[in-house]
Amino acid sequence: MRFLPLVAANLLRKKARTLLTAASFAVALFLFCLLVTIRAAFNQGIDAAGADRIFVTNRTSLIQPLPLAYRDQILKLPGVEAVTYANWFGGVYQDPKNFFPQFAIDKDTYRDMYREFRIDDAAWREFLSDRTAAIAGAALAERFGWKVGDRVPIQGTIFTGEWNFHLVGIYEGSKPTDDLTQFWFRSDYLLENLPEGYPDGLIGWYAVRIAPDADLVEVCKRIDERFANSAWETRAQSEKALAASFVKQMGNIETLMLAVGAVVVFTLLLVTGNTMAGAVRERTAELAVLKAIGYGDRFVLGLVLAESLGIALLGGVAGTAFAKAFTLGGDPTGGLLPVFYLPDGGAVAALFLALGVGFAAGLAPALQAARLDVATALRRL
Amino acid sequence: MARVGSTARSEALICLRGVAKGYRRGSEDLHVLTDVNLDVERGEFVALMGPSGSGKSTLLNLIGGLDVPTAGTIRVAGDAITALSRARLTAWRARHVGFVFQMYNLIPVLSAFRNVELPLLLLPLSKADRRERVATALRVVGLADRLDHKPRELSGGQQQRVAIARAIVADPTFLLCDEPTGDLDRHSADEILEMLHHLVAEFGKTVLMVTHDPRAAARAQVTFHLDKGELS
Numbered sequence: 001m002r003f004l005p006l007v008a009a010n011l012l013r014k015k016a017r018t019l020l021t022a023a024s025f026a027v028a029l030f031l032f033c034l035l036v037t038i039r040a041a042f043n044q045g046i047d048a049a050g051a052d053r054i055f056v057t058n059r060t061s062l063i064q065p066l067p068l069a070y071r072d073q074i075l076k077l078p079g080v081e082a083v084t085y086a087n088w089f090g091g092v093y094q095d096p097k098n099f100f101p102q103f104a105i106d107k108d109t110y111r112d113m114y115r116e117f118r119i120d121d122a123a124w125r126e127f128l129s130d131r132t133a134a135i136a137g138a139a140l141a142e143r144f145g146w147k148v149g150d151r152v153p154i155q156g157t158i159f160t161g162e163w164n165f166h167l168v169g170i171y172e173g174s175k176p177t178d179d180l181t182q183f184w185f186r187s188d189y190l191l192e193n194l195p196e197g198y199p200d201g202l203i204g205w206y207a208v209r210i211a212p213d214a215d216l217v218e219v220c221k222r223i224d225e226r227f228a229n230s231a232w233e234t235r236a237q238s239e240k241a242l243a244a245s246f247v248k249q250m251g252n253i254e255t256l257m258l259a260v261g262a263v264v265v266f267t268l269l270l271v272t273g274n275t276m277a278g279a280v281r282e283r284t285a286e287l288a289v290l291k292a293i294g295y296g297d298r299f300v301l302g303l304v305l306a307e308s309l310g311i312a313l314l315g316g317v318a319g320t321a322f323a324k325a326f327t328l329g330g331d332p333t334g335g336l337l338p339v340f341y342l343p344d345g346g347a348v349a350a351l352f353l354a355l356g357v358g359f360a361a362g363l364a365p366a367l368q369a370a371r372l373d374v375a376t377a378l379r380r381l
Numbered sequence: 382m383a384r385v386g387s388t389a390r391s392e393a394l395i396c397l398r399g400v401a402k403g404y405r406r407g408s409e410d411l412h413v414l415t416d417v418n419l420d421v422e423r424g425e426f427v428a429l430m431g432p433s434g435s436g437k438s439t440l441l442n443l444i445g446g447l448d449v450p451t452a453g454t455i456r457v458a459g460d461a462i463t464a465l466s467r468a469r470l471t472a473w474r475a476r477h478v479g480f481v482f483q484m485y486n487l488i489p490v491l492s493a494f495r496n497v498e499l500p501l502l503l504l505p506l507s508k509a510d511r512r513e514r515v516a517t518a519l520r521v522v523g524l525a526d527r528l529d530h531k532p533r534e535l536s537g538g539q540q541q542r543v544a545i546a547r548a549i550v551a552d553p554t555f556l557l558c559d560e561p562t563g564d565l566d567r568h569s570a571d572e573i574l575e576m577l578h579h580l581v582a583e584f585g586k587t588v589l590m591v592t593h594d595p596r597a598a599a600r601a602q603v604t605f606h607l608d609k610g611e612l613s
């Protein structure tokens with residue numbers, strides 16, 4: 001502690017250099033935090049997925065429908081506790097750029113299935129009583145400035161025509177990974193107003209909750225076996241597996257991000273290492289004097305390392321703080337990353353990364369300073 | 382009284398016996414010091430003269446524990462410092478030696494106060510104790526009013542006085558000064574010499590000073606000459 005003024009004075013010796021090096025840290029750590037955030041955004045589906053939920057889709061493809069009649073048959077299978085279903089609507093609000101997912105949901109079972117979403121009871125009662133009712137996620141409502149009571153017109157693309165919805169409620173999440181950009185309306189409203197020639201009695205997918213003591217894999221197998229060799233075969237998989245398969249499709253992006261991150265860290269190592277090497281070189285005389293008056297090799301080692309770590313911490317904290325502030329602003333892509341936040345673990349990892357780089361970069365110059373021979377160094381003056 | 386050439390047992394504060402120092406330069410062996418025997422008593426002011434390259438700094442560095450001799454023993458206050466490890470030698474320097482160099486060698490980013498405080502940070506002293514000791518040391522060198530000045534805000538003579546304050550602040554056993562006035566004008570040099578003299582006369586300090594200046598050497602009680610590796 002008593003040596004702090006010395007470390008501080010050294011840091012302030014060349015303010016521009018300290019600042020620039022710290023700024024490199026800030027930029028790199030900002031980038032790192034963004035990568036962590038994007039990665040978290042990609043993985044949010046996995047984190048948000050219910051561990052006890054099964055997602056049942058058409059075996060041929062996710063976008064093929066399933067008969068509504070399956071609902072009761074699934075419900076009868078052992079290990080199944082609840083079933084709900086939904087349809088992908090795929091409509092456009094004002095402009096195709098304004099993408100957000102719209103689900104036609106079963107009003108009687110959907111809320112119970114997705115308990116992580118919080119909707120107040122009054123809003124839900126209105127949802128049940130109004131056929132054109134819709135509920136929007138908090139982030140979505142904020143994005144378009146919607147308020148409860150608003151009319152929301154959506155242009156159908158799969159289900160053609162203009163659909164008018166009455167916003168009756170806004171849902172919140174219970175954890176940061178919950179997707180607050182969805183738009184729900186009533187499935188019965190959709191099914192009763194299908195455009196001309198559109199097949200009836202079909203839904204997009206089922207969500208199944210298993211009983212607490214049931215085995216998820218077993219239940220999946222049971223569902224798929226139940227509908228095997230029918231005209232509409234199913235693929236039942238855990239919600240997590242489904243989300244993971246989505247992420248896998250983007251898998252190379254993660255590798256790319258890791259590669260970019262590695263390059264950034266490496267560059268940072270060089271920049272900081274160079275700064276510290278320069279600092280030690282130009283201070284040879286001073287370090288020799290410190291040693292002459294009784295400061296040990298280990299102290300000198302610590303002094304140089306402390307300086308390097310100081311720069312790293314300065315820049316690391318700044319970069320992480322900027323990143324945090326930036327992510328608090330929400331998804332910057334306008335809908336592609338519905339859940340956009342910097343996890344606490346990511347921020348902590350960023351700071352440790354900064355300190356690690358600071359340590360690694362300072363080690364060689366610090367060792368050089370520690371090994372410095374006083375008599376030789378004084379002679380060079 | 383300080384003397385050279387004696388090989389007898391001695392109780393002197395600083396006692397060198399058969400000290401030699403050589404360097405290898407390529408294939409050549411360079412014998413800087415061959416067989417130095419020196420005794421310096423407590424409270425003496427000793428000057429060391431000699432042509433450039435004669436090994437004065439080398440000798441001073443050996444006595445100050447900054448370097449180790451090729452042969453011979455150096456005893457200070459009874460301790461054979463030639464037997465100490467590098468780390469122990471460092472700790473020994475902190476306790477026993479005050480250095481004053483030609484180029485002042487202050488830390489440019491630290492104030493006069495913090496520069497003088499440096500040796501004290503290694504001792505188990507409270508902040509208040511340190512403050513008091515630094516103030517005293519700076520008062521002794523007549524710079525009590527320059528506490529917060531950075532080295533570049535001080536003249537050469539003042540910087541050297543700060544360096545002397547730093548050398549005496551931890552109350553070392555002896556002071557080693559390598560051409561302390563070499564970079565100063567006549568007037569400042571006289572001030573520094575007066576100060577060293579004062580430290581010896583008033584505070585009973587032991588001072589070993591290397592100098593090229595006969596006038597400076599005249600302030601010392603004894604002057605030795607180093608030439609061709611031998612002390613006389």
Ligand SMILES: Nc1ncnc2c1ncn2[C@@H]1O[C@H](COP(=O)(O)OP(=O)(O)OP(=O)(O)O)[C@@H](O)[C@H]1O
Nearest residue numbers: 376379404406413432433434435436437438439440
């Ligand atoms: N580390 C070293 N390696 C090789 N030679 C050295 C080394 N240190 C000192 N010498 C040589 O030892 C000799 C004595 O050097 P030293 O610095 O002790 O002389 P000096 O009497 O202090 O000279 P000056 O009056 O110029 O300061 C010189 O010839 C020098 O080149």
Ligand SMILES: [Mg+2]
Nearest residue numbers: 437438439559
């Ligand atoms: Mg010299």
